[in-house]
Every structure is written in C-alpha cells, then in structure tokens.
Amino acid sequence: MTAATESQTAAKPHLPDAQTVTAVTHWTDRLFSFRVTRPQSLRFRSGEFVMIGLLGDNGKPLLRAYSIASPAWDEELEFYSIKVPDGPLTSRLQHIKVGDEIILRPKPVGTLVHDALLPGKRIWFLSTGTGFAPFASLLREPETYAKYDQVIMMHTCREVAELEYGRQLVESLRDDPLIGEMVGDKLHYYPTTTREPFHHTGRVTDNLSSGKVFADLGLPPMNPDKDRAMVCGSLAFNVDVKTILEGFGLVEGANSDPRQFVVEKAFVGDGI
Ligand code: FAD
Ligand code: A2P
Numbered sequence: 001m002t003a004a005t006e007s008q009t010a011a012k013p014h015l016p017d018a019q020t021v022t023a024v025t026h027w028t029d030r031l032f033s034f035r036v037t038r039p040q041s042l043r044f045r046s047g048e049f050v051m052i053g054l055l056g057d058n059g060k061p062l063l064r065a066y067s068i069a070s071p072a073w074d075e076e077l078e079f080y081s082i083k084v085p086d087g088p089l090t091s092r093l094q095h096i097k098v099g100d101e102i103i104l105r106p107k108p109v110g111t112l113v114h115d116a117l118l119p120g121k122r123i124w125f126l127s128t129g130t131g132f133a134p135f136a137s138l139l140r141e142p143e144t145y146a147k148y149d150q151v152i153m154m155h156t157c158r159e160v161a162e163l164e165y166g167r168q169l170v171e172s173l174r175d176d177p178l179i180g181e182m183v184g185d186k187l188h189y190y191p192t193t194t195r196e197p198f199h200h201t202g203r204v205t206d207n208l209s210s211g212k213v214f215a216d217l218g219l220p221p222m223n224p225d226k227d228r229a230m231v232c233g234s235l236a237f238n239v240d241v242k243t244i245l246e247g248f249g250l251v252e253g254a255n256s257d258p259r260q261f262v263v264e265k266a267f268v269g270d271g272i
Contacts, residue, residue, distance in 0.1 A: 016061065018101040022076055028161045032094060033069065033080045036102060044108035046072045046141035047134045051105040052079065053089055061103050064089045067133035068108065071140035080133040080165055111262045112230045114143050116255045120228040122150040126204050126241055129157060131232035131266035132166045139173060145182035152188045154204050154213065158195040166191060188217050205240045222248040229261040238263050
C-alpha cells in the first residue's frame with residue numbers, strides 16, 4: 001500500500017457492511033425516507049426487513065430492524081423511518097446526508113412475503129404509521145399485480161401530513177414504466193386520518209368492522225376463499241386487526257405454513 005492510499009484510508013475509515021446514502025427526504029418532523037446503495041450480493045423478497053444502523057459512541061454497531069421499502073428489483077434500497085427524539089438510533093440517523101455511510105447487515109427476513117399466503121383474488125395491505133414501509137415495497141412489486149385481481153392499500157395516521165410519503169408513492173405507480181400497466185385499475189388506495197379532518201377518517205379496525213371500507217370501495221366483505229391480508233402496525237393494532245380478520249374466517253399463516261393472512265410488528269413499543 002502506498003503512503004497516499006494509507007492516508008486516504010485513515011481519513012475515511014470504512015464501516016463494516018457500509019452502504020452510501022444517495023437521497024434523503026424529510027416528510028414531517030417525525031418522518032423521513034432515504035435511499036442507500038445496494039450490496040451487489042443482496043437478494044431479498046419484497047416485504048422483508050434487514051438490520052441497519054450506525055456506529056455507536058462505543059465503536060460498536062447500533063442496529064435496528066427496518067423494512068426495505070423499495071421493491072426487490074430496485075438497484076438501490078429505500079427505507080422509511082420514524083424520528084424518535086431520544087431514540088438511540090434515530091436521534092442520529094435523522095441527520096444523515098447524501099454521501100454518508102450507514103451499516104446494513106445483508107440478511108433479509110420477514111413474514112410479509114407473497115410466499116406466506118395461499119393464492120387468492122384480493123390482497124389487503126393494512127397499516128398504520130411507518131408500518132406502510134413493507135407495502136411501499138410490495139406495491140412496487142410486479143408479483144403483487146400478477147397474483148391478485150385487486151390490491152387494497154389501507155394506511156391510517158393521526159394527521160394528513162403523515163400520509164404524504166404513501167400518497168406520493170401510490171400516485172407514482174400508474175406512471176411507472178415497469179409496473180404502471182400491471183397496476184391498471186387493480187389498486188384501491190384507502191388512506192385515513194384519526195385526529196384531523198380528511199376525506200376518509202377512522203381507524204382501519206373501525207372501517208373494517210363497520211363495513212364502511214367495503215361500501216366505499218364497492219367490494220364484498222372479506223371471505224377466506226378470496227381475500228388475503230398483510231398487517232403491519234403497532235402491537236395493539238396488529239392484535240386488533242388479527243381478531244377482525246379471524247372474525248371474517250381468515251387464518252394466520254407463516255413462511256413455513258402459508259394461509260390467509262400474515263402479521264409483522266412495525267416497531268417494538270415501550271415496555272414490550
Ligand atoms: P428505539 O429504542 O428502537 O425505540 C424507542 C421507542 O420509540 C419505542 O419503544 C417505540 O415506542 C417508539 N418507536 C420506535 N420505532 C417506531 C416507529 N417506527 N413508529 C412509531 N414509534 C416507534 N422503524 C421505522 O421507522 N421504519 C421501519 O421500516 C421499521 N421496520 C421495522 C421492522 C421490524 C420487524 C421491527 C421489529 C421494527 C421496525 N422498525 C422500523 C422500528 C425500528 O427497529 C426502531 O425501533 C426505530 O428505528 C427507532 O429506533 P431508536 O433506536 O431511535 O429507538
Ligand atoms: P388513534 O388516533 O385513534 O389512536 P400512533 O401514532 O399512536 O402510532 O397511531 C397511528 C395510527 O394508528 C393512529 O391513527 C391511531 O389512531 C391508529 N391506532 C392506534 N392503535 C390502534 C389500534 N389498536 N387499532 C387500530 N388503529 C390504531
């Protein structure tokens with residue numbers, strides 16, 4: 001090694017499993033998204049999550065689970081993140097800039113994958129908050145439209161501004177050169193708010209239980225022969241949605257045992 005390369009290495013030490021940030025967008029004071037380079041060897045199924053992070057003050061990696069928000073075919077990786085003011089990782093991650101490096105462990109896993117569901121006619125994506133992230137991947141995945149006649153994206157947040165990342169992503173789908181034609185009129189987008197007026201309001205759970213979402217979209221109530229669902233939100237949300245789906249006769253599945261719906265936590269809450 002020459003003196004010149006030695007000093008370059010010393011000036012910019014490489015993180016283990018480092019990837020470079022290529023874009024950052026701040027959506028609200030609590031939400032941002034970013035894109036990073038993709039390790040050449042990384043293969044994943046749309047809907048899976050990986051561990052990402054930064055080096056902690058003690059020099060050890062500080063890692064957290066993150067859904068990959070980009071589809072499996074994308075050359076880069078996208079993530080959609082909360083900013084927890086005193087969160088060990090996100091209090092720092094929210095300040096990343098283009099050209100910075102993050103750590104990404106290339107071991108994708110997760111239950112929100114097409115392989116974990118039996119074939120059906122309609123797929124329901126049910127989410128709150130950053131639980132939208134795995135569906136940002138699956139909504140851009142050609143397999144979603146190849147496998148289902150109808151795709152229903154329900155996303156609920158407290159306020160309208162928190163829906164904006166999802167709204168722009170959905171809006172861009174029909175003009176997407178790769179999947180625009182496949183999306184056609186299959187996609188029903190049903191965003192709602194719970195603490196600010198909007199054209200549709202109310203919790204996912206209430207809109208399913210009351211039948212309002214079926215009436216608004218002109219769809220029949222869920223039934224286990226035709227409907228499939230993927231669920232991603234807080235633990236309380238996941239538990240409540242699971243009860244409702246089971247009430248419609250759907251059964252929870254897993255990678256090793258495909259059934260009618262699958263669930264994943266969007267985050268691990270305080271004290272859980
Ligand atoms: P932490 O110490 O991890 O969390 C502190 C507290 O903040 C938590 O106890 C909880 O009350 C709250 N919190 C953490 N994450 C969230 C969140 N996403 N929404 C609302 N409140 C939260 N986070 C993302 O932002 N995007 C993702 O795509 C994502 N995917 C995940 C996938 C899985 C399978 C799991 C288990 C978690 C995922 N998370 C995701 C949460 C993520 O792992 C971290 O918890 C989050 O980045 C905050 O890290 P932190 O170190 O700043 O705070
Ligand atoms: P609400 O405003 O009625 O509590 P949070 O920001 O607390 O993570 O919540 C995100 C969204 O999820 C909010 O719109 C919230 O509605 C909704 N929500 C929270 N808990 C549940 C639950 N158990 N079932 C359905 N929706 C929920």
